Amino acid sequence: MGTSLVLKLPTLPTRDQPSFRHRPVTRRAFLGGTVGVAAVALLAACSGDEEDADDSTASSTDSDAQTTRVVALNTGHLDHLLLLGIVPVGLAVAKSANGDPSGIPDYIYDRFGESFDLDAIEQVGLRAEPDVEKIATLEPDLILSNDRADEALLTQLRGITTVVTTNGGSELWKEDLGILADAVGKREEADDLLAAYEKNASDWADNRGNDAVVSLVRGRNDEYILTGPSSLSGSVVEDAGLTRPDGQRFSDTANHDLSVENTDQLDADYLFYSFDGGAESLTDSASWRNLEVVKAGNAYAVDMDAWFLNASLVAAQYILDDLKDRIGE
Structure with a gap:
């Protein structure tokens, strides 16, 4: 353009506002x-x-x-x-x-x-x-x-x-x-x-009054991957004042492999997972069913792309909204 045009954007919207859809509506549609x-x-x-x-x-x-x-x-x-x-x-x-x-x-x-x-x-x-x-x-x-x-x-x-x-x-x-x-x-x-x-994340942390423990796992081909604090979803969990299980506080890389024998490492107050990447789902196994978080009904399947494959403010807000939906105010 011949002259500089500055576009003033509003603060980042949340799913509490009306939603637009391009294609058939999915559960996590929210507004630009x-x-x-x-x-x-x-x-x-x-x-x-x-x-x-x-x-x-x-x-x-x-x-x-x-x-x-x-x-x-x-x-x-x-x-x-x-x-x-x-x-x-x-x-x-x-x-x-x-x-x-x-x-x-x-x-x-x-x-x-x-x-x-x-x-x-x-x-x-x-x-x-x-x-x-x-x-x-x-x-x-x-x-x-x-x-x-x-x-x-x-x-x-x-x-x-x-x-x-x-x-x-x-x-x-x-x-x-x-x-x-x-x-x-x-x-x-x-x-x-x-x-x-x-601010959205910190306000929720302050108002929530707890530092619940959150576990993150995804599938990749035929493998299972623990997602650590250096990942996008891990950083959102941290921004929201939530904590991680001891075995998921690693900082050497964003992810660690998880063997089926170590499924107990997934136990937490809340578990967010996606096995869309091709791995055979753990959810049919006895080790999964015996997790306390599963027994409590606090294990939730989430969108692989937003939670585990992308790295952006848009995906971060999506994850934060998911956390608020499941953990509550």
Whole structure:
């Protein structure tokens, strides 16, 4: 655009507000709300000045930078762009546990599908191997990748346009939100939204009056994975003032393998799990049925994509809402 347009976003909405849906309603649909409506207005304003927009470049340090054609290549990028009112023109995808062939999970459709045409986003291959030629044909003014990408790939991408890399990995999702927001000139909005989430979590912790113990486990192929404090879901549990079982307080990595023989490590006040990744479910085993948390009726299946496969503020709010639904006020 010829001039810089600053979009003021409201605080992060919760499921207490009315919901929009793009496809058949799922249990966890919640609203992008005013964020999406304002973003549509922004995009409409940009469309009349498309030629100038295509020539723009993104800066990771210029808070006034505005971008209109972004390609997102890694976890959390799509979530954060949509939250800030930007629909990417291209997206590298991973196999979604609960989504359609576009690779966009249901929780993203539920949150943003009514406000944005998500089906118009071009796929540019898988995250592990994006199609550089296809990316180039989209004429982006910003490509988002991460520091774990192959340097040869990053060199190719830099030959197309500005490339900004985030850290990657779920443990640094808050920092990655800031990096992305700087790149698209929306740091103030991102900071406000993150602060709203953190206040939501801390207020619930203060009002709840307990530090319940929460256990997290998921399936991956034919394996079981304990999710630790350095994961996205683990960080949300911590932000909400909840604690973890002794065997799930590791800090060396985000996840640890769990053997069937050690199912007792899952016992807690509340257990959140997803075995959509292909592992044979533990839920049919005697060891599972003998867990005190299962006997108490406090073991809950959750959405794999939001809880365990993505790393974003959108997913964090989803998880926080799930925790509040199950544990209560």
